[in-house]
Amino acid sequence: MSGGKAPLAPLLLFDALVLGLLFGFGTLNILDRLLLGSIPNDMVWLLQIVQSLSCGFAMVKIVLEMPANPSPMLDTLRRVAVITSPALLFALVILTIEMLLQGQEKSASITFDLTSLGTSTLMWAATYLSIAIGLTLTYKVQRYGNFAQSELYMVGMFFGLILGWSEHYYVLSEAPSDGVIAWSLLIRTVVFAFVLTGIIGVIIDRAVYRGFRIRDASPQVMMIASLGVALILRSLYFLRFSSSKERFFPDADFTSQTSKWELPTTWVRLNLGDRDPASGSYSQLNCEQTGVDAGTGEPILSRIVSESKPLMEVYDHSIDCVTPLSFNLSYANGSLPVVVFLSVAMLVLLLNKTRLGMRMRAVADNPELAASSGINVERVQQTSAFLSAGVTGAGGAIFSVTLLFNPVTGFTILLPAFAVIVLGTIGSVSGAIVASLLVGFVRASSTPILTGVGNPLERSGYSAMSGVIPYIFLIAILIVLPKGLGDAWERWSIERERIRSRRGRKDPNPGIVAALAILPTGILGAHHWARGRSDKAQNFSIIAIGSYVLHRILRFIGGNSIADGACSHECKSSGVGSNLELITGSEGSSLSIEHSPFLFDIPREQDQKWYDLMETELQLVNLLSDISDLLWPWVPILLWMIAIWQGIRLFSGEGEPRKNTIPHVTNVSSILSPIRKEFRAIISKLSDRISIINNAHSELVDKARQSISKTLSNFSGKIRSALAEKLNKIDTDRLQSLSDPYGREGERGSWFAFSLMMLFVIWLIWWLPITGSPDTFRWDKIYQSSNVISTICVFVLMSFALNLHTGYTGMVNFGIIFFVGVGAITVAILSAPKNYYGYGWGILPATIFAVLLSAAIGWGLAYPTARLRTDYFAIVTISLGEVVRILLSAEPLLRTGPVKSAIGIGSFPLPLKEWWFCGDVKTGPGEQFISPDYCKWANPTLDSPSNTVSEILSLGGEPAPYSLLLAVFSVGAVAIVWILLSRLLSSPWGRILKAIREDEDVAQHHGHDVLRHKATSLALGAGICALAGAIWVWKLSALSPTFMSPAGSTFLVWAAFIIGGSANNRGMLIGASIIVMSGYVFSVLAVASTPDLPLYGTATRIDDLFIWLVTEQWEVTGLFLAILMIGILSRSSRIVEFGAFGAMIFAFTALFMDGFRALAPAANYAGEITVAGGDMSYIRLILVGSLMLFSLMFNPKGLLPEVPSRPARPSGRQD
Secondary structure, rough: OOOOOHHHHHHHHHHHHHHHHHOOOOOHHHHHHHOOOOOHHHHHHHHHHHHHHHHHHHHEEEHHOOOOOHHHHHHHHHHHHOHHHHHHHHHHHHHHHHHHHHHOOOOOEEEEHHHHHHHHHHHHHHHHHHHHHHHHHHHHOOOOOOOOOHHHHHHHHHHHHHHHHHHOOHHHHOOOOOOOOOOOOHHHHHHHHHHHHHHHHHHHHHHHHHHHOOOOOOOHHHHHHHHHHHHHHHHHHHHHHOOOOEEOOOOOOOOOOOOOOEEOEEEEEEEOOOOOOOOEEEEEEEEEEEEEEOOOOOOOOEEEOOOOOOOOOOEEEEOOOOOEEEEEHHHHHHHHHHHHHHHHHHHHHHHHOOOOHHHHHHHHOHHHHHHHOOOOOOHHHHHHHHHHHHHHHEEEEEEEOOOEEEEHHHHHHHHHHHHHHHHOOOOOHHHHHHHHHHHHHHHHHHHHHHHHHHHOOOOOHHHHHHHHHHHHHHHHHHHHOOOHHHHHHHHHHHHHHHHHHHHHHOOOOOHHHHHHOHHHHHHHHHHHEEEEEHHHHHHHHHHHHHHHHHHHHHHHHHOOOOOOOOOOOHHHOOOOOOOHHHHOOOOOOOOHHHHHOOOOOEEEEEEEEHHHHHHHHHHOOOOOOOOHHHOOHHHHHHHHHHHHHHHHHHOOOOOOHHHOEEEEEEOOHHHHHHHHHHHHHHHHHHHHHHHHHHHHHHHHHHHHHHHHHHHHHHHHHHHHHHHHHHHOOHHHHHHHHHHOOOHHHHHHHHHHHHHHHHHHHHHHHHHHHOOOOOOHHHHHHHHHHHHHHHHHHHHHHHHHHHHHHHHHHOOOOOHHHHHHHHHHHHHHHHHHOOHHHOOOOOHHHHHHHHHHHEEEHHHHHHHHHHHOHHHHHHHHHHHHHHHHHHHHHHHHHHHHHOOOOOOOEEEOOOHHHHHHOOOOOOOOOOOOOOOHHHHHOOOOOOOOOHHHHHHHHOOOOOOOOHHHHHHHHHHHHHHHHHHHHHHHOOOOOHHHHHHEEEHHHHHHHHHHHHHHOOOOOOHHHHHHHHHHHHHHHHHOOEEEEEEEEOOHHHHHHHHHHHHOOOHHHHHHHHHHHHHHHHHHHHHHHHHOOOOOOHHHHHHHHHHHHHHHHHHOOHHHHHHHHHHHHHHHHHHOOHHHHHHHHHHHHHHHHHHOOHHHHHHHHHOOOOOOOOOOOOOOHHHHHHHHHHHHHHHHHOOOOOOOOOOOOOOOOOOOOOO
16 A cells, blocks of 8 residues: 555544544544435444454554565564554454444444363354364365365264264164263274275376366366366255254263363453443442452452443352352363364475475475476375365264254354464465464454444344354455465565574574583473574474373363272262272272163163173273373473483583494394385286286277277268268358358357257257146236246346446456346335335335446455455455345344344335336325236226237236246346347457456556456446346345355356356356256246156155165265276276265265164255255256356357457558
């Protein structure tokens, strides 16, 4: 930010905070007065809050962009400001609330439980970090943003349920509470989730992303492909596990209310706003001594009474001033940060301390150079896929024990996880860890703040808005600090090293170094720190601290298990000698099958399973207890001995010990050499035989392929000759005039293909079956077709906007629904009657204002965001859509209708509906008809356009539906926008957009204002989206937050864009039609429950296929094994991978998902396994996701590719 603009932020901050919120004379207040108070007061102060916080972030951006100051004092002040900026921003939030409440003469109390705040911060940080660490690895090594990472988290979440429902482990999950925790199922779940989710990550990588890497596809293409993967995975889990929420219970005692830590805490209460109590006095929560008890001599404490509320109260006792405050943290919740941070720490060690980590860093820096150095880049890519998916899956597995979840839960965490990796710098693992703590704190602290200020501001729903805060924080981060904390840390580190190099480095005193080694500080490698060997010091510290942490964790597990001699808190309170005694009921007895909690009269198979698993549990926890005893204190003692030895050598002047100074006891190599030679000889002979067989098989397959190729060539030659004979009889001149040498990439070829596809779409609309009486068939068909056409037009307009932003300008916009929502909400609220909490505007002015407002937001959004890299821009735009969706469910200003408190927007008029049904007759209170709907049943029939159209179309006397008029209007809107875009995109402005898409730097070099053209493109597309939103809201007749769901809007528009063809608006129309029609076709399939209904046979076949896949997994596994053998015989790697991966997946499901517990989620209310009904929508999403991937992999240009400009070549001058 330039120096001339720097003072503007403080001035705007003063305008919002002091003049606006406190005194009511800010710029927005004056504007409201000029508009005669037409702006709601709530909207004024909400905008002033946004202004205040935006100025705070802008000031942070100014400080971060300030160059290093030569003055040491000013430079120190700058560093302090940067370091304390999070605390300063938090203070600004509190100050903004204080000013608001003071100006409104209201009061609010915000209470922070510090221990709860700390544990919630760790829990949210761990939740976000589970996905963020996988995103970081993917960004770092594979260089694309993986929107399917949340689905890998979902896969991990369901592993616990799969194991708990399986016939192998259900006895542990369903066993009643006995006072002792069984750990084996939880440990198995985390390990299984890591390994199997990692394998799934490799399968997806090889099936999808590997092909893109081979073709050198851009990271944006791979990011878009991840949307298709996300749709497929999420829909599969919805089909298999339903949308009901579940929770994983690995053991009844682990999740019981008694399994908790009771932690001391301190509460901090902030009394903001008007602090004068209504009663004249205020009893504080702080206590003071008012006397001494004569009997006990103990001080008597009572609450402080004051004339006004203090700004801050800090207390650690309850209102009786005696009982200390405490916070209960359950074992289940506490295990989440422990497992996640421990797994991330192990990943950091792997990346920084192993050869694999070195290879991964080399590939991340420069894949070509890494390959030239002998590194198998593809193997490293797949290892990265395994680790990123595995760590995320393990996080999902431990998350599943904390609360209820369903397949969409993971997606709600995805965007905050993106905030973590952006704040921590893309590709920085350590940055992601620090950023997760910051974002976790923002999420944890927002709940008490919003809860405290919600009721005084008449917004009780704000307590549920804490979920929107990470999205807002993400947008602010991307605008203020797009390169993240890691970039700032790196620049600071470089600057620090320069200062050190200028100062020079003194050699440390050998005596001091030796003393540091001999003293206990040597355990942490302090002597290596002093010598500047930070790598060795880190190794000492990691081993010492890691051994202690693992010792504490394993000690806790052993103490709360059936390990030998273990006695938990429950055991001690019960007065027994050990945890095992709580189960057996007698001292000294060993575990037996008779102690099974499922035992009824005689032992059965279920009791034997329980006994076998508990025997394994006993061996496991005893092993963990033994490891805990070995880790501490023996590992630190060993480190200390090594440090003392190194210190003695340094003190005696011998220096750093070499690796070969330790003598070998025996020459192991000479002993193993003959064995190694013999083994190599056996392997060599076996390899030669396999090579001979492989070569023979290869020759055989090659001959078969040549024979088949020759046969097909002869057959195609005959077909071509037959066609040539036919074509010779046709007028070749006319044929050439119809053909296009460029095919679908030529103007004539594109229009010809579009015409054929459009005819198919029109036929499909008319073919779409309906149910109803034959007497009303024509009316029903008109009603259905007009609804289909209106929906297609809405998606076509959204696709036009996306095509303008992405296809022509190169901006990857995942926030189409944001601009659509702005248009829909604005039109609905402005046109709603005042008595229904609207503004009573006319529909046309409201629509024009909505389009202009959306365009203005798009223009304003371009300047801070269009400079961002492509994936950042995509994240910002999708976050904006989520912010509006959540606000729609919590903000009272975004509600209309008879009841203000009801969530949603309704009771708004529809364009020309009164004219359509009533003609010239007016409706409303006091009129003959209270609303246009009553005109439909008027007797005698009114002279209205709907009745006239009904007579023309012979609709049996029933007025033509309003959807027909809306369809006509929608088609007109699409035609106008299409013509407008065609003119603009064929103009010089459109050619500049294409130049920007191809290379921004070249376009800038040619003198084009890239940012202004991007802003114009974004504004125009936003306006088109607003028009689509207006039509959509008129079609829906009411709005709820679900209409802005990305899976039902943005992702489908992207599917239309990919399938139709980038940079071709004809393709957008075809793509949108395909996507919309798929929804209507699957809606017909959903209700096809009896043979007399349309598409019953198709629905039955889909249902039978699903039942077969779910219930006959071994048969499916056999089918995939057969495919595997075909792939081996035909030497096709694709077929081999398809067969192997399918066999692995279904063999796992056959082993663990074949019992009635695992099959129950796939059944309906009657207990039948089926996808009939609403589950057909998930089949549709699987189809849409598959079409996206198929198009990107095999037809990346779409059905109707871009038609490049091909001006006619000059033929030259003739004499």
